[in-house]
Amino acid sequence: MSHTKTGAWRADTLIQWLNGTTGSAANRRVTSVIRLFRELDQARLASVPHLGLFPQSKIKPTTEEIANSRKLAAVRRRLNAQMRRYRFSLYQVSNVKVRLLGSEPGWDVSWKHSIKCEAIPVVMSREGDTVFMNEGDAIIRLFYLGEEGHFHRIRQCQQCTKWIFARFGHQKYCETRCQQKSYKSSEEWREYRRKYMRGLREDAKKRSERTRQRKQKSNFNHPTKRRRYTH
Numbered sequence: 001m002s003h004t005k006t007g008a009w010r011a012d013t014l015i016q017w018l019n020g021t022t023g024s025a026a027n028r029r030v031t032s033v034i035r036l037f038r039e040l041d042q043a044r045l046a047s048v049p050h051l052g053l054f055p056q057s058k059i060k061p062t063t064e065e066i067a068n069s070r071k072l073a074a075v076r077r078r079l080n081a082q083m084r085r086y087r088f089s090l091y092q093v094s095n096v097k098v099r100l101l102g103s104e105p106g107w108d109v110s111w112k113h114s115i116k117c118e119a120i121p122v123v124m125s126r127e128g129d130t131v132f133m134n135e136g137d138a139i140i141r142l143f144y145l146g147e148e149g150h151f152h153r154i155r156q157c158q159q160c161t162k163w164i165f166a167r168f169g170h171q172k173y174c175e176t177r178c179q180q181k182s183y184k185s186s187e188e189w190r191e192y193r194r195k196y197m198r199g200l201r202e203d204a205k206k207r208s209e210r211t212r213q214r215k216q217k218s219n220f221n222h223p224t225k226r227r228r229y230t231h
Protein backbone atom coordinates (compact mmCIF):
# COMPACT_ATOMS: atom_id res chain seq x y z
CA MET A 1 0.00 0.00 0.00
CA SER A 2 1.53 3.32 -0.96
CA HIS A 3 0.41 6.88 -1.17
CA THR A 4 2.74 9.75 -1.83
CA LYS A 5 0.92 12.66 -0.26
CA THR A 6 -1.07 12.15 2.92
CA GLY A 7 -3.65 14.79 1.98
CA ALA A 8 -4.08 13.46 -1.53
CA TRP A 9 -5.45 10.02 -0.63
CA ARG A 10 -7.65 11.52 2.08
CA ALA A 11 -9.11 13.98 -0.41
CA ASP A 12 -9.44 11.26 -2.98
CA THR A 13 -11.33 8.88 -0.71
CA LEU A 14 -13.62 11.68 0.49
CA ILE A 15 -14.39 12.63 -3.12
CA GLN A 16 -15.10 8.95 -3.96
CA TRP A 17 -17.42 8.73 -0.96
CA LEU A 18 -19.27 11.94 -1.90
CA ASN A 19 -19.72 10.75 -5.49
CA GLY A 20 -20.60 7.20 -4.45
CA THR A 21 -23.36 8.07 -1.98
CA THR A 22 -25.30 10.68 -3.96
CA GLY A 23 -28.94 10.87 -2.92
CA SER A 24 -28.47 9.24 0.52
CA ALA A 25 -29.31 10.95 3.81
CA ALA A 26 -25.67 10.56 4.95
CA ASN A 27 -24.49 12.33 1.81
CA ARG A 28 -26.99 15.16 2.38
CA ARG A 29 -25.72 15.61 5.95
CA VAL A 30 -22.05 15.72 4.95
CA THR A 31 -22.67 18.09 2.03
CA SER A 32 -24.66 20.31 4.36
CA VAL A 33 -21.65 20.41 6.75
CA ILE A 34 -19.41 21.33 3.77
CA ARG A 35 -21.86 24.08 2.77
CA LEU A 36 -21.98 25.47 6.31
CA PHE A 37 -18.18 25.52 6.57
CA ARG A 38 -18.10 27.45 3.31
CA GLU A 39 -20.67 29.92 4.65
CA LEU A 40 -18.61 30.25 7.83
CA ASP A 41 -15.50 31.06 5.75
CA GLN A 42 -17.42 33.74 3.88
CA ALA A 43 -18.97 35.19 7.04
CA ARG A 44 -15.49 35.42 8.55
CA LEU A 45 -14.34 37.57 5.63
CA ALA A 46 -17.02 40.20 6.28
CA SER A 47 -16.10 42.98 8.67
CA VAL A 48 -17.41 42.55 12.21
CA PRO A 49 -17.27 44.88 15.25
CA HIS A 50 -13.81 45.10 16.79
CA LEU A 51 -13.60 43.14 19.96
CA GLY A 52 -12.18 44.52 23.19
CA LEU A 53 -13.56 48.04 22.88
CA PHE A 54 -14.25 49.79 26.15
CA PRO A 55 -17.93 50.51 26.76
CA GLN A 56 -17.07 54.23 26.84
CA SER A 57 -15.29 54.01 23.48
CA LYS A 58 -16.41 56.52 20.87
CA ILE A 59 -15.90 53.97 18.09
CA LYS A 60 -19.29 52.38 17.57
CA PRO A 61 -19.79 49.36 15.30
CA THR A 62 -21.72 50.07 12.10
CA THR A 63 -25.12 48.49 11.39
CA GLU A 64 -23.44 46.35 8.72
CA GLU A 65 -20.81 45.10 11.18
CA ILE A 66 -23.50 44.15 13.69
CA ALA A 67 -25.48 42.32 10.99
CA ASN A 68 -22.32 40.48 9.89
CA SER A 69 -21.46 39.33 13.38
CA ARG A 70 -25.05 38.10 13.88
CA LYS A 71 -24.80 36.15 10.65
CA LEU A 72 -21.47 34.63 11.73
CA ALA A 73 -23.00 33.53 15.05
CA ALA A 74 -26.04 32.07 13.27
CA VAL A 75 -23.90 30.01 10.86
CA ARG A 76 -21.78 28.78 13.77
CA ARG A 77 -24.92 27.71 15.66
CA ARG A 78 -26.25 25.79 12.67
CA LEU A 79 -22.90 24.08 12.16
CA ASN A 80 -22.60 23.13 15.83
CA ALA A 81 -26.13 21.71 15.77
CA GLN A 82 -25.21 19.53 12.78
CA MET A 83 -21.94 18.41 14.35
CA ARG A 84 -23.65 17.30 17.57
CA ARG A 85 -24.59 14.11 15.79
CA TYR A 86 -20.96 12.98 15.59
CA ARG A 87 -18.90 11.68 18.49
CA PHE A 88 -15.14 11.24 18.18
CA SER A 89 -12.41 9.88 20.39
CA LEU A 90 -8.63 9.96 20.21
CA TYR A 91 -6.56 6.82 20.03
CA GLN A 92 -2.94 5.85 19.55
CA VAL A 93 -2.55 3.97 16.30
CA SER A 94 1.06 2.83 16.52
CA ASN A 95 4.61 3.78 17.40
CA VAL A 96 5.90 3.95 13.88
CA LYS A 97 6.03 7.67 13.20
CA VAL A 98 9.31 9.32 12.19
CA ARG A 99 11.99 8.92 14.82
CA LEU A 100 13.57 12.27 15.61
CA LEU A 101 17.23 12.43 16.61
CA GLY A 102 17.65 11.22 20.18
CA SER A 103 14.02 10.30 20.67
CA GLU A 104 11.91 7.17 20.68
CA PRO A 105 9.61 6.64 17.67
CA GLY A 106 6.75 9.13 17.97
CA TRP A 107 3.14 8.14 18.41
CA ASP A 108 0.81 8.00 15.51
CA VAL A 109 -2.40 9.47 16.88
CA SER A 110 -5.73 9.41 15.17
CA TRP A 111 -9.45 10.05 15.67
CA LYS A 112 -12.13 7.44 15.58
CA HIS A 113 -15.89 7.81 15.51
CA SER A 114 -18.81 5.78 16.72
CA ILE A 115 -21.07 6.22 13.71
CA LYS A 116 -22.62 2.90 12.69
CA CYS A 117 -24.05 3.35 9.24
CA GLU A 118 -23.68 1.99 5.75
CA ALA A 119 -20.13 2.07 4.39
CA ILE A 120 -19.03 1.92 0.78
CA PRO A 121 -15.67 0.61 -0.53
CA VAL A 122 -13.30 3.32 -1.72
CA VAL A 123 -9.95 2.83 -3.46
CA MET A 124 -7.10 4.24 -1.42
CA SER A 125 -3.93 3.31 -3.28
CA ARG A 126 -2.59 2.99 -6.80
CA GLU A 127 -2.47 -0.76 -6.32
CA GLY A 128 -6.23 -0.73 -5.87
CA ASP A 129 -6.48 -1.45 -2.11
CA THR A 130 -9.93 -0.63 -0.89
CA VAL A 131 -11.19 0.45 2.49
CA PHE A 132 -14.76 0.73 3.74
CA MET A 133 -15.82 4.29 4.44
CA ASN A 134 -18.95 5.67 6.05
CA GLU A 135 -20.34 9.07 7.07
CA GLY A 136 -18.14 9.27 10.19
CA ASP A 137 -14.97 8.59 8.18
CA ALA A 138 -16.06 11.21 5.63
CA ILE A 139 -16.41 13.82 8.39
CA ILE A 140 -13.01 12.95 9.89
CA ARG A 141 -11.35 13.21 6.47
CA LEU A 142 -13.06 16.52 5.87
CA PHE A 143 -11.60 17.85 9.12
CA TYR A 144 -8.11 16.59 8.30
CA LEU A 145 -8.31 18.31 4.92
CA GLY A 146 -9.43 21.52 6.61
CA GLU A 147 -6.53 21.26 9.04
CA GLU A 148 -4.11 20.90 6.13
CA GLY A 149 -5.63 23.98 4.45
CA HIS A 150 -7.25 22.09 1.56
CA PHE A 151 -10.92 22.54 2.43
CA HIS A 152 -11.49 25.13 -0.32
CA ARG A 153 -10.34 22.58 -2.92
CA ILE A 154 -13.31 20.30 -2.32
CA ARG A 155 -15.95 21.50 -4.75
CA GLN A 156 -18.56 20.40 -7.29
CA CYS A 157 -18.19 20.46 -11.05
CA GLN A 158 -20.25 23.42 -12.29
CA GLN A 159 -21.55 21.38 -15.22
CA CYS A 160 -22.33 17.88 -13.92
CA THR A 161 -22.19 18.55 -10.09
CA LYS A 162 -19.71 15.69 -9.58
CA TRP A 163 -17.43 16.29 -6.58
CA ILE A 164 -13.81 17.14 -7.34
CA PHE A 165 -10.60 17.92 -5.48
CA ALA A 166 -9.39 20.97 -7.40
CA ARG A 167 -5.82 20.63 -8.62
CA PHE A 168 -5.55 24.38 -9.20
CA GLY A 169 -7.26 27.39 -7.64
CA HIS A 170 -9.84 28.23 -10.29
CA GLN A 171 -10.75 24.69 -11.41
CA LYS A 172 -14.52 24.61 -11.93
CA TYR A 173 -15.04 21.41 -13.91
CA CYS A 174 -14.28 17.73 -13.38
CA GLU A 175 -12.89 17.28 -16.88
CA THR A 176 -12.34 19.09 -20.17
CA ARG A 177 -15.53 17.60 -21.61
CA CYS A 178 -17.63 19.36 -18.93
CA GLN A 179 -15.75 22.61 -19.44
CA GLN A 180 -16.40 22.48 -23.19
CA LYS A 181 -20.05 21.56 -22.65
CA SER A 182 -20.55 24.47 -20.28
CA TYR A 183 -18.77 26.87 -22.62
CA LYS A 184 -20.84 25.67 -25.56
CA SER A 185 -24.11 26.02 -23.70
CA SER A 186 -23.21 29.52 -22.58
CA GLU A 187 -22.26 30.37 -26.19
CA GLU A 188 -25.54 28.91 -27.45
CA TRP A 189 -27.39 30.83 -24.79
CA ARG A 190 -25.67 34.09 -25.78
CA GLU A 191 -26.52 33.43 -29.43
CA TYR A 192 -30.16 32.64 -28.55
CA ARG A 193 -30.35 35.81 -26.47
CA ARG A 194 -28.82 37.91 -29.24
CA LYS A 195 -31.43 36.66 -31.70
CA TYR A 196 -34.22 37.10 -29.17
CA MET A 197 -33.23 40.71 -28.44
CA ARG A 198 -32.93 41.47 -32.16
CA GLY A 199 -36.40 40.00 -32.66
CA LEU A 200 -37.79 42.17 -29.88
CA ARG A 201 -36.27 45.31 -31.42
CA GLU A 202 -37.64 44.45 -34.87
CA ASP A 203 -41.10 43.77 -33.45
CA ALA A 204 -41.11 47.10 -31.63
CA LYS A 205 -40.05 48.86 -34.82
CA LYS A 206 -42.81 47.18 -36.84
CA ARG A 207 -45.37 48.01 -34.16
CA SER A 208 -44.47 51.69 -34.06
CA GLU A 209 -44.51 51.83 -37.85
CA ARG A 210 -48.01 50.28 -37.91
CA THR A 211 -49.24 52.73 -35.25
CA ARG A 212 -47.89 55.63 -37.26
CA GLN A 213 -49.62 54.42 -40.44
CA ARG A 214 -52.87 53.81 -38.57
CA LYS A 215 -52.77 57.30 -37.10
CA GLN A 216 -52.15 58.84 -40.49
CA LYS A 217 -55.05 56.88 -41.97
CA SER A 218 -57.48 57.75 -39.17
CA ASN A 219 -56.51 61.43 -39.35
CA PHE A 220 -57.24 61.36 -43.04
CA ASN A 221 -60.66 59.73 -42.55
CA HIS A 222 -61.63 61.99 -39.65
CA PRO A 223 -64.08 64.67 -40.92
CA THR A 224 -62.74 67.53 -38.79
CA LYS A 225 -59.14 66.59 -39.22
CA ARG A 226 -59.69 65.89 -42.88
CA ARG A 227 -60.37 69.56 -43.43
CA ARG A 228 -56.82 70.27 -42.54
CA TYR A 229 -55.71 68.11 -45.38
CA THR A 230 -58.31 69.31 -47.87
CA HIS A 231 -57.82 73.00 -47.26
Ligand SMILES: [Zn+2]
Residues within 6 Å of the ligand: 157, 158, 159, 160, 161, 162, 173, 174, 175, 178
Ligand atom coordinates in the same frame (compact mmCIF):
# COMPACT_ATOMS: atom_id res chain seq x y z
ZN1 LIG B 1 -18.30 17.51 -14.68
